[in-house]
Amino acid sequence: MNIILLGPPGAGKGTQAQRLQTDLGMIQLSTGDMLRAAVKSGSALGQQAKGIMEAGKLVPDELMVSLIEDRIAQPDCAKGFILDGFPRTEAQAVALDKMLAKTGKKLDEVIEMEVDEKALTERIVGRFTCAKCGTGYHDKFKRPKVDGVCDVCGSKEFTRRKDDNAETMKTRMAAYRAQTEPLLPYYRAKGVLKKVDGMAAMDEVYRQIRAVLARA
Ligand code: ADP
Ligand code: ADP
Ligand code: ZN
Secondary structure, eight states, X not given: OOEEEEOSTTSSHHHHHHHHHHHHOOEEEEHHHHXXXXXXXXXXXXXXHHHHHHHTOOOOHHHXXXXXXXXXXXXXXXXXXXXXXXXXXXXHHHHHHHHHHHXXXXXXXXXXXXXXXXXXXXXXXXXXXXTTTOOXXXXXXXXXXXXXXXXXXXXXXXXXXXXXXXXXXXXXXXXXXXXXXXXXXXXXXXXXXXXXXXXXXXXXXXXXXXXXXXXX
């Protein structure tokens, strides 16, 4: 099964995608994570993306489309993938349709995660991640079981994203509204859009997503 998790920054896409990957073996394709890896490695893509990401704006469509096209073509994605952070513009959505059609794949579900803007900012400013295995945490909503130690890999090193601040969040939300929200009617018209309550607790959101997938 191939799905998209669609929602504003901080909606919980990464959190839910990690769980689906662990439980169902689907591959999480987070364009944000891929870009942050590119920035860290200093590749040409990373050099182009760095300033744009720090400002909270969107990286150009052509770069994103070729990044995803190469990734989806890799053999592990045959197990099914979860797009987390892509597509973010109509041009990306159209390009995705084309690349799937070309490789005989299809999109099974697009799951919209709806969350109030105030809650989003609180989620974003409290977000941190294990530096070693990438597991996501939150100062208030998902602390590690032992303070300062990753539940999954035992690492004591965590990172916070430079763009996870209230100021950049405003630009990211504006980009979401102007460029990504129009994808909701795009997918509704195709009959693949399902909504879950992103304001619910993480376990409940997960339960709702699994229910959608079970009916697919
Ligand atoms: P969040 O999960 O908080 O919504 P991401 O990690 O998905 O944020 O993305 C971080 C940044 O990476 C975005 O603000 C944007 O600059 C860039 N980015 C990620 N995915 C895309 C995409 N599909 N198109 C354009 N830019 C992207
Ligand atoms: P996204 O990938 O959509 O930007 P994340 O999955 O990274 O969002 O979640 C943003 C932050 O909010 C993380 O710190 C995460 O632990 C926390 N979070 C995720 N889902 C929920 C939820 N349902 N309730 C409260 N906090 C949540
Ligand atoms: Zn870890």
